[in-house]
């Protein structure tokens with residue numbers, strides 16, 4: 001989840017959008033038919049999802065870490081994860097450990113006067129002053145000991161291996177080893193209304209149509225065969241080339257995800273998901289309909305997250321649901337093409353805190369990120385994909401090389 005606001009974009013891609021649409025023109029009838037079918041599918045799914053949610057039935061699949069560890073996850077659960085593109089894996093870390101981490105992160109931020117420093121930085125810096133005012137809810141720290149420990153845990157590694165094995169990974173990536181991808185911490189205060197994120201997908205916007213790598217990923221969809229598209233096929237995923245931007249991760253993530261440090265439920269300003277793995281087909285085909293201007297893609301803009309809007313994508317948004325209540329030590333995962341949002345208001349009474357940790361499997365593209373990230377770790381700077389706020393350079397209690405386990409060192413590329 002990374003999408004700081006960006007300002008003027010130097011990349012004008014309108015010519016490439018027009019060229020792509022003209023190349024698709026001979027298929028227009030087939031694409032229109034496919035869009036009609038996928039719309040029907042999304043509507044039926046949305047109806048079922050909302051009916052299930054209203055009846056208190058499970059919508060986002062939930063599995064126990066103990067079953068992952070023991071190889072006992074049912075075929076039915078696996079099928080549901082593939083179908084929804086989402087999963088809650090419970091009890092990856094003991095509740096007491098995760099609760100301790102929450103307190104430790106709080107002490108780390110307090111001891112080092114994080115809030116005052118961020119507010120001071122915002123007032124001095126033109127870029128950051130454009131960000132929403134108010135107390136921070138997402139903390140730009142990457143190297144607290146709890147974050148480092150959460151990333152390198154054996155149980156988390158096993159969970160990611162299980163999830164990455166749901167992909168067709170042969171020739172693309174190693175499902176049994178992930179690289180570390182340092183991200184930030186959410187500590188959302190009760191009552192906060194500043195953090196909401198509107199529905200979006202990460203990992204590229206216009207690229208999903210105009211980049212040759214993405215055109216191969218979505219080849220079936222662009223051929224009008226949306227049923228033939230497999231969201232879990234890793235074959236061309238590492239060939240995509242994203243337009244460089246602070247809104248786009250430079251690693252390939254099979255899933256975005258986080259580990260809960262506190263209890264949080266549907267009213268606590270937490271994550272909302274559209275649990276339809278094929279939802280991306282609807283989005284891709286919608287932009288190719290005749291009512292969309294030839295040089296536009298339903299609002300997709302370079303350098304931003306890919307917005308999913310009521311104006312263009314109402315059928316998909318109708319399927320949006322909150323994640324179920326999670327406890328400290330539970331983890332949440334969503335496939336790289338899954339639409340997600342953060343609720344506008346935290347109406348609960350306690351902090352809602354998570355450490356962002358997705359799955360970036362070992363492969364050449366992801367390994368290429370490690371040298372810069374290693375340097376940032378050693379110096380306490382912000383991780384290379386993020387705004388260079390570098391708060392932790394002189395923070396007391398930051399993790400060091402001595403805090404890395406053998407697995408942690410491998411994941412970091414030491």
Ligand SMILES: [Fe+2]
Pocket residue numbers: 001002003200201202305340
């Ligand atoms: Fe996101």
